[in-house]
Amino acid sequence: MSVLSCEWGWRCARYNGYTHGTKQSDSGFDTHLDTHVGAVITDTGRLLATLSVSTDTAGYFKLLTWANSFGQLQRAGVEGSGTYGTGLARVLRDREIEVLEVNRPDRAMRRSKGKSDPTDAENTARAVLSGRATAIPKEQSGAAEAMRAVSVARRSAVKARTQAINQLRALLVSAPQEIRERLLKAKTTECVEGCARLRSLGKTPMLQTLTTTVASVKFPKRKQPVASGQVLRQIRAR
Structure with missing residues (x-):
C-alpha cells in the first residue's frame, strides 16, 4: 500500500x-x-x-x-x-x-x-x-415523519408535565398547614389551579417556586395540541 x-x-x-x-x-x-x-x-x-x-x-x-x-x-x-x-x-x-x-x-x-x-x-x-446490507432507510420527510416528530414531542411534554406535577406535590408537603391540607391530596387539576391562585404566601420563595412549577405543568399541555393541529392541517392539505 x-x-x-x-x-x-x-x-x-x-x-x-x-x-x-x-x-x-x-x-x-x-x-x-x-x-x-x-x-x-x-x-x-x-x-x-x-x-x-x-x-x-x-x-x-x-x-x-x-x-x-x-x-x-x-x-x-x-x-x-x-x-x-x-x-x-x-x-x-x-x-x-x-x-x-x-x-x-x-x-x-x-x-x-x-x-x-x-x-x-x-x-x-x-x-x-x-449484499448483506439490504434495508432501505425510512425517509425523514412526509406525513408519517411529521407525526413521528409530534409523537416524540408529546411524550417529552407528558414526561415533563408529570415531573412538574410530582415536584408541585413535593413542595406542598412543606407548605403551610391550611394550604397543605387543601391542595396536597386534591385531584391534579384542582391542585394545579389552586396553586395558581395562591396569594396568602406573599412574595416568599415558596410562592415563587410554586408559581414556576405551575407554569411548567401548564405550558406543555397548552402547546401540544397546537403542534398536533398544525401537522394534521398539513396532512389534510396534501
Whole structure:
C-alpha cells in the first residue's frame, strides 16, 4: 500500500496502482455526532481510501465529491441513517444514490477487536458489496415523519408535565398547614389551579417556586395540541 495526496489535497490510500475514476466502487459511511468517516472499496473488496469530515453541509459534499472521485457512486451504506447519518443520507438520496442502512456492530465485539471509525466505515462498505446490507432507510420527510416528530414531542411534554406535577406535590408537603391540607391530596387539576391562585404566601420563595412549577405543568399541555393541529392541517392539505 502507498499513501499519496489526491488532486484535491486529501490523503488517500492507493492499492496496486488503482487510481481515481477508473472503476465503479462502493462506499460505506460511519456516522457520529461531530464527524462522519467514509470508506471506498473496489468491486473486488480492496480498500482504496478513508476520509473523515465534519457533520455539516460542507462536510457532506466534500465526502460525496471524494467518493465520486473513484468512480460514479451509485449506492452507499450508512450506519445510523435515521440518527446521526440523517443529513448525509438525505444528500445522497437527493442525488439519486441508493442508500442502504447498515446496522452498527455489536458494541462488545467492537471493543474486543478495537474501536476504529475507519474500520467501521470499511465494514459498512463491505456489507454493501457483499449484499448483506439490504434495508432501505425510512425517509425523514412526509406525513408519517411529521407525526413521528409530534409523537416524540408529546411524550417529552407528558414526561415533563408529570415531573412538574410530582415536584408541585413535593413542595406542598412543606407548605403551610391550611394550604397543605387543601391542595396536597386534591385531584391534579384542582391542585394545579389552586396553586395558581395562591396569594396568602406573599412574595416568599415558596410562592415563587410554586408559581414556576405551575407554569411548567401548564405550558406543555397548552402547546401540544397546537403542534398536533398544525401537522394534521398539513396532512389534510396534501
